[in-house]
Amino acid sequence: MRYKTLGSTGMKVSEYCLGAMMFGQWGNPDEADCIKTIEYALDHGVNFIDTADVYSKGESEQIVGKAIANRRDKVILATKVHGSMGDDLNEGGNSRRWITKEIESSLKRLGTDYVDLYQIHRPDPTTDISETLSVLTDLMHQGKIRSFGSSTFDPELIVEAQWAAEKRHLERFICEQPPYSLLTRGIERSVLPTCQKYNMGAIVWSPLAGGWLSGKYTKTEDVDLSQGRAARMPSRFDPAIPGNKLKLEKVTSLAALAGQAGVSLTHMAVSFTLSHPGVTSAIVGPRTLPQLEDILQGADLELDDGLLDAIDKIVQPGENLNEADGGWKPPSLADSRLRRRNSKLSPAKSYF
Secondary structure, eight states: OOEEEOTTSOOEEESEEEEOTTBSTTSBOOHHHHHHHHHHHHHTTOOEEEOOTTGGGGHHHHHHHHHHGGGGGGOEEEEEEOSOOSSSTTSSSSOHHHHHHHHHHHHHHHTSSOBSEEEEOSOOTTSOHHHHHHHHHHHHHTTSBSOEEEESOOHHHHHHHHHHHHHHTOOOOOEEEOBOOSSBOGGGTTHHHHHHHTTOEEEEBOTTGGGTTTTSOSSGGGOOTTSHHHHHOGGGTOTTSHHHHHHHHHHHHHHHHHHHHTSOHHHHHHHHHHTSTTOOEEEEOOSSHHHHHHHHTTTTOOOOHHHHHHHHHHSOTTOBSSGGGGSOOOHHHHOGGGGOTTOOSSOOOOOO
């Protein structure tokens, strides 16, 4: 296992970060099996674990907390805040009110009195970034978090946060967590160069593109929209969507390329994300121990320039095959009323 420094923090983290989204009802409901998987990762050189409050509504954090209880100080522990955790309108978002409350809940579930990295899971256009940075700065000074970062922020939002931190004399985001894979390369265009400019770490999520690069999906019939991630995120899996149909085609070409190179598609996919000089760690999110065992077998793989050039010919640098894989759509695109001067709240007349 190789290690890198996370941004400017001085913390050394493994290039493979164990993602905990699949631990709990969202993925593997067998707590004992999940704990065994986490322990295996730690025993094989992984010292970096990433979870979030929303993963199985806190169950993931609880499982992680139990698994690391006897070696907490050896683990770089990261969790996230933003997603809705209840029916109340204020049980989510990036406000001081919510973050102040939710960090206490996360700490309790994790069974610790601090987290090494606290991340804002998504942008919140309703909350001024200075408000968010201010409460995170306070939590750092209180010792409840060691550092903080963002996740799935567009480059202009990353820059705005850096500017606000400097202007307001606040602590700053030290890393960004964007989506990145052989099929989702949009962050190469601006996000990663922006992180490099500000000496921010980049912890990329979904290097296997939600399973597309695991060999699980090779034809339309393989995609079951009634269960698992496909059921929760049909926009990223439904083969009827052009971007997803294109992913099936590209996976076939990439699998053939991996075969020619004598490596597995899974190992090539994760290693590809770590080939970018701006990437610190890749988050791998296994559901079971055998999946993790397979992934970690490729931890020492490095792709040569010839193979990287061949990959570029299959999927263009800076291209997302499916817009939905970008993880977040700004309100200016998600809500058509923000683009129309005289738009009304009432349903529009259909012309089709």
